[in-house]
Amino acid sequence: MAEIISENELLAQLKERFPGAVEAAPAPQQGLIVAADRLLEVAQALRDEMGYTYLSSVTGVDYPQATNGLGPRFEAVYHFFRRSGGPLTVHVHTDHDNPVIPSLTPLFPSANFQEREAWDLMGIRFEGHPDLRRILLWEGFDGHPLRKDWKEVYYEQDQKPFDSRYPAGKPVRAEERVPLGNNLRYPPGWSPSDWRPLADVWGYGPHDEVAGQKNPRHPADRMVLNMGPHHPSTHGVLRLLVTLDGETIQKIEPSVGFLHRCHDKIGERNIWIANIPYTDRLDYICSMTNNLAYVVAVEKLLGVQVPERAEYIRVIMSEFTRWMNHAISIGFMGNDLGIYFTAVLYALEERELILDLFEMTSGSRMMCNYMRFGGVAHDIPEAGVTLARQLVTERLPRFMDKLEKYLTHNEIFRARTEGVGVLPADKAIAYGCTGPLLRGSGVPYDIRRAEPYSIYDRFDFDVISYPEGDVYARYKVRLGEMYESLKILRQALDQLPEGPIMDGKKRHNIKVPAGEAYGRIEAPKGELGFYLVSDGGPNPYRYHVRSPSFVNLQTMNEMCRGHLIADTVIILASIDITLGEVDR
Amino acid sequence: MSPRKRQLPEIPPDLVGTVHVTPIDQIYNWARKRSLWPIFFGLACCAIEMIATAAGRFDLSRFGMEIMRASPRQADLMMVTGTVTKKMAPQVVRIYNQMAEPKYVLAMGACAISGGPFKEGYNVVSGVDKLIPVDVYIPGCPPRPEALLHGILSIHARMEREHIPDLRWYRKGEVSEGIPVPELGPDLVDWRLADKIEALQQQTAE
Amino acid sequence: MHASLHVLKSFGVTVGRFIESYVDDLKWILKGGFHMRYSPAALPVRQSVKARGVFVVQYPQERLPLPERFRGFPFLIEGRCTACGTCARVCPPQCIWIKRAEDPETGKSLRRPESFFIDVSICMNCGFCAEFCPFDAIKMGHEIEIASFKGGDDFLWDLQRLTRPLSYHAQIHPTAYAEEEREKASKKKEE
Numbered sequence: 012m013a014e015i016i017s018e019n020e021l022l023a024q025l026k027e028r029f030p031g032a033v034e035a036a037p038a039p040q041q042g043l044i045v046a047a048d049r050l051l052e053v054a055q056a057l058r059d060e061m062g063y064t065y066l067s068s069v070t071g072v073d074y075p076q077a078t079n080g081l082g083p084r085f086e087a088v089y090h091f092f093r094r095s096g097g098p099l100t101v102h103v104h105t106d107h108d109n110p111v112i113p114s115l116t117p118l119f120p121s122a123n124f125q126e127r128e129a130w131d132l133m134g135i136r137f138e139g140h141p142d143l144r145r146i147l148l149w150e151g152f153d154g155h156p157l158r159k160d161w162k163e164v165y166y167e168q169d170q171k172p173f174d175s176r177y178p179a180g181k182p183v184r185a186e187e188r189v190p191l192g193n194n195l196r197y198p199p200g201w202s203p204s205d206w207r208p209l210a211d212v213w214g215y216g217p218h219d220e221v222a223g224q225k226n227p228r229h230p231a232d233r234m235v236l237n238m239g240p241h242h243p244s245t246h247g248v249l250r251l252l253v254t255l256d257g258e259t260i261q262k263i264e265p266s267v268g269f270l271h272r273c274h275d276k277i278g279e280r281n282i283w284i285a286n287i288p289y290t291d292r293l294d295y296i297c298s299m300t301n302n303l304a305y306v307v308a309v310e311k312l313l314g315v316q317v318p319e320r321a322e323y324i325r326v327i328m329s330e331f332t333r334w335m336n337h338a339i340s341i342g343f344m345g346n347d348l349g350i351y352f353t354a355v356l357y358a359l360e361e362r363e364l365i366l367d368l369f370e371m372t373s374g375s376r377m378m379c380n381y382m383r384f385g386g387v388a389h390d391i392p393e394a395g396v397t398l399a400r401q402l403v404t405e406r407l408p409r410f411m412d413k414l415e416k417y418l419t420h421n422e423i424f425r426a427r428t429e430g431v432g433v434l435p436a437d438k439a440i441a442y443g444c445t446g447p448l449l450r451g452s453g454v455p456y457d458i459r460r461a462e463p464y465s466i467y468d469r470f471d472f473d474v475i476s477y478p479e480g481d482v483y484a485r486y487k488v489r490l491g492e493m494y495e496s497l498k499i500l501r502q503a504l505d506q507l508p509e510g511p512i513m514d515g516k517k518r519h520n521i522k523v524p525a526g527e528a529y530g531r532i533e534a535p536k537g538e539l540g541f542y543l544v545s546d547g548g549p550n551p552y553r554y555h556v557r558s559p560s561f562v563n564l565q566t567m568n569e570m571c572r573g574h575l576i577a578d579t580v581i582i583l584a585s586i587d588i589t590l591g592e593v594d595r
Numbered sequence: 596m597s598p599r600k601r602q603l604p605e606i607p608p609d610l611v612g613t614v615h616v617t618p619i620d621q622i623y624n625w626a627r628k629r630s631l632w633p634i635f636f637g638l639a640c641c642a643i644e645m646i647a648t649a650a651g652r653f654d655l656s657r658f659g660m661e662i663m664r665a666s667p668r669q670a671d672l673m674m675v676t677g678t679v680t681k682k683m684a685p686q687v688v689r690i691y692n693q694m695a696e697p698k699y700v701l702a703m704g705a706c707a708i709s710g711g712p713f714k715e716g717y718n719v720v721s722g723v724d725k726l727i728p729v730d731v732y733i734p735g736c737p738p739r740p741e742a743l744l745h746g747i748l749s750i751h752a753r754m755e756r757e758h759i760p761d762l763r764w765y766r767k768g769e770v771s772e773g774i775p776v777p778e779l780g781p782d783l784v785d786w787r788l789a790d791k792i793e794a795l796q797q798q799t800a801e
Numbered sequence: 802m803h804a805s806l807h808v809l810k811s812f813g814v815t816v817g818r819f820i821e822s823y824v825d826d827l828k829w830i831l832k833g834g835f836h837m838r839y840s841p842a843a844l845p846v847r848q849s850v851k852a853r854g855v856f857v858v859q860y861p862q863e864r865l866p867l868p869e870r871f872r873g874f875p876f877l878i879e880g881r882c883t884a885c886g887t888c889a890r891v892c893p894p895q896c897i898w899i900k901r902a903e904d905p906e907t908g909k910s911l912r913r914p915e916s917f918f919i920d921v922s923i924c925m926n927c928g929f930c931a932e933f934c935p936f937d938a939i940k941m942g943h944e945i946e947i948a949s950f951k952g953g954d955d956f957l958w959d960l961q962r963l964t965r966p967l968s969y970h971a972q973i974h975p976t977a978y979a980e981e982e983r984e985k986a987s988k989k990k991e992e
Contacts, residue, residue, distance in 0.1 A: 177899045732952040
């Protein structure tokens with residue numbers, strides 16, 4: 012195990028090992044710049060010798076103009092982590108006209124989907140990637156939308172607020188501004204009459220290959236099954252392509268993008284504060300933690316101090332969200348097992364009471380829009396604190412007892428979940444898993460302990476982890492985390508101080524100092540990170556969401572191979588995804 | 596319980612001035628509206644509010660609607676809950692085509708009405724009514740369960756005023772063609788707009 | 802037989818819930834008759850942490866009271882809007898269009914809007930317009946039952962549709978209204 016060394020020492024060591032390939036990134040950027048042709052060697056050294064085994068986030072940034080003393084380029088930005096501590100940011104530059112970067116997928120499988128996304132939306136080609144296809148959009152889509160020069164059909168201006176709204180605002184529907192009356196645009200010279208769709212726009216090719224290798228004993232048994240995107244058990248619009256041999260799974264591939272709502276592009280157009288309601292819609296079940304992750308990331312750039320009461324309120328809201336998320340996650344897993352709606356309905360009842368608290372405090376049940384830079388939007392009313400206390404001391408523990416009695420030792424439940432969907436610990440780290448998926452495989456990594464944010468270092472709670480790595484272990488992790496959340500809530504409600512909830516006056520037109528930041532929190536589903544690049548203006552320059560569900564979903568193939576088709580939905584439920592987060 | 600207060604929304608525009616609804620119609624419509632089976636077409640965040648409406652607190656089964664069918668063949672009401680993206684558009688239309696008539700569509704949430712806050716997105720269809728005909732629109736982001744129930748009661752109100760001989764579905768000789776399923780090309784290709792696209796492309800070429 | 806014992810315990814949970822809901826109903830019936838179960842007196846108890854039985858809100862006969870801070874759709878308080886444009890600038894999906902009124906003779910801008918449109922089919926109920934209005938002129942209302950058969954222009958609300966009297970604001974936001982009046986009074990005292 013490599014001992015903890017500072018970033019400067021790390022830079023010195025790397026410079027010694029790989030002369031000419033590594034240098035420090037110029038301020039206000041953070042981390043290192045690694046030359047593209049030596050990237051694989053450096054990454055291997057980081058992983059095998061220096062303890063950076065966990066590659067969390069891979070994204071691309073488009074710099075069409077020279078910035079920071081560096082020329083026009085595309086950048087791929089990687090964030091590596093060790094057992095504890097902050098990120099090591101690695102920038103790799105490539106030519107703006109023909110961006111090509113070696114792929115890290117052979118070394119770090121967690122880069123698989125994220126590099127496909129960078130190819131899809133930015134157009135950076137990753138050489139050596141096993142399967143570089145578009146992931147959020149479809150094969151044949153015209154262009155790479157996140158590039159700075161790519162303008163959408165309803166484009167008005169580069170940045171909000173738009174001049175057409177005030178002072179001479181005449182309402183014009185977006186549809187009326189474009190010739191087709193719709194959000195559609197076709198390349199010049201394209202005509203619908205002589206066009207046929209691409210042969211494999213739905214991605215059956217790699218599966219047909221596997222299915223084509225017929226089983227000699229039962230030649231008709233191999234088939235490709237398409238589950239979704241409209242499916243009662245896929246937790247949203249997720250499509251699973253399954254190659255089956257009889258009922259046993261040979262290969263499974265999640266196909267996503269059916270809820271891709273162009274979050275990154277809209278985020279670049281919005282002003283900083285206007286992104287907060289959009290983050291609500293990422294993981295729409297846990298809106299408070301989404302807000303918190305974004306606000307934590309921006310506060311890293313702003314450098315504001317959050318008052319004590321606001322910190323405690325943030326923790327209270329986050330832990331209620333975590334409890335609620337795990338409750339309905341277990342409920343929906345029960346749904347997929349066949350407990351047709353009983354567990355969900357009980358969990359939803361408790362959730363309604365927690366939503367009462369959220370509504371009383373923030374104004375909305377689900378899309379809370381509650382956190383602000385430097386505090387929270389409104390104070391908890393007295394009735395809210397009373398409700399929170401009643402929930403934590405009476406109501407929710409009673410529900411937990413019921414849930415334990417109902418599921419934990421239930422023979423049918425155990426028979427269907429033990430030994431199913433096993434993910435070994437080393438694979439879990441390699442695939443970049445976080446959250447209950449990682450802790451259910453025996454790796455006790457929790458960001459609240461590894462890189463504490465807010466005031467989590469003041470609370471006494473355990474990190475729950477079980478070594479088996481199957482669905483039952485993840486269920487036990489979630490159940491344990493619900494108990495720990497109640498523990499934290501009790502402490503937070505007891506210690507809740509009086510005081511202001513906001514640092515200074517609320518302002519809507521803030522300018523964030525130039526720089527970059529990667530802010531992450533332990534969201535109920537895993538590590539939710541925001542990579543933000545600011546150019547000093549009122550709008551973000553680059554706004555990227557590293558969502559836990561998207562990265563965790565890559566393990567489906569690993570976990571489902573060899574199982575029966577009926578286990579697929581249970582394994583998917585145990586990963587606990589929300590499509591708003593997967594597709595953004 | 597307080598006496599039933601009918602909270603009818605205004606009469607649907609295409610049913611204004613219809614012929615008087617006969618008792619047979621009333622019985623038939625009553626039976627249909629009391630067992631309107633929705634299709635579980637949850638796309639995004641509004642789906643969670645739809646699930647909350649079907650759950651314990653706002654209970655859809657009081658209206659006979661708790662069976663959310665997964666198969667469109669068995670459903671009467673399609674609640675489009677959430678943003679319709681271009682990648683999902685072919686599926687939306689295909690499922691609408693597969694529903695047996697009489698069928699109703701309810702657009703729940705800002706995204707289903709007009710694309711909502713994501714309207715400017717390159718992968719977002721600005722309103723599900725660009726693809727399929729919609730009967731009721733419920734604004735909100737997300738609309739509260741009460742608002743969804745109000746929208747469902749509006750569909751009931753619409754159903755109550757339907758006169759069987761006038762309905763398109765029951766007329767002899769009228770075969771309803773499905774809506775042509777859009778395909779994924781350089782952008783979503785909506786075949787109903789093919790002529791318009793052709794004309795526009797020719798124009799820009801000149 | 803021993804192997805199935807835990808499953809029976811699980812069934813016990815469901816059966817327990819079932820019985821509990823009838824016992825709870827019985828308690829309310831004994832208090833004053835069948836109609837007591839869904840009376841205005843019972844609603845706040847059955848919808849609180851003390852709920853034990855059936856948890857349902859019998860919409861449309863019963864309605865949950867909306868908390869004061871609930872964010873429905875925006876409304877303008879009569880006479881307060883000065884057409885400063887802050888709400889239009891801060892709105893995340895940019896669904897507010899304001900045309901500032903101008904004096905027809907001098908061309909100078911007057912401190913009121915000539916037209917004010919909000920497209921509620923785009924509005925995401927975030928509440929920023931109300932939060933950042935410097936004149937307390939736009940607030941989030943409690944209207945939620947606004948489903949429409951036509952869509953389209955039904956959802957483009959103009960100045961007339963958006964304007965409400967001050968009494969409406971005082972009625973649905975009592976605490977906030979009291980706070981605003983206190984602040985105004987203390988500011989006046991300073992002057």
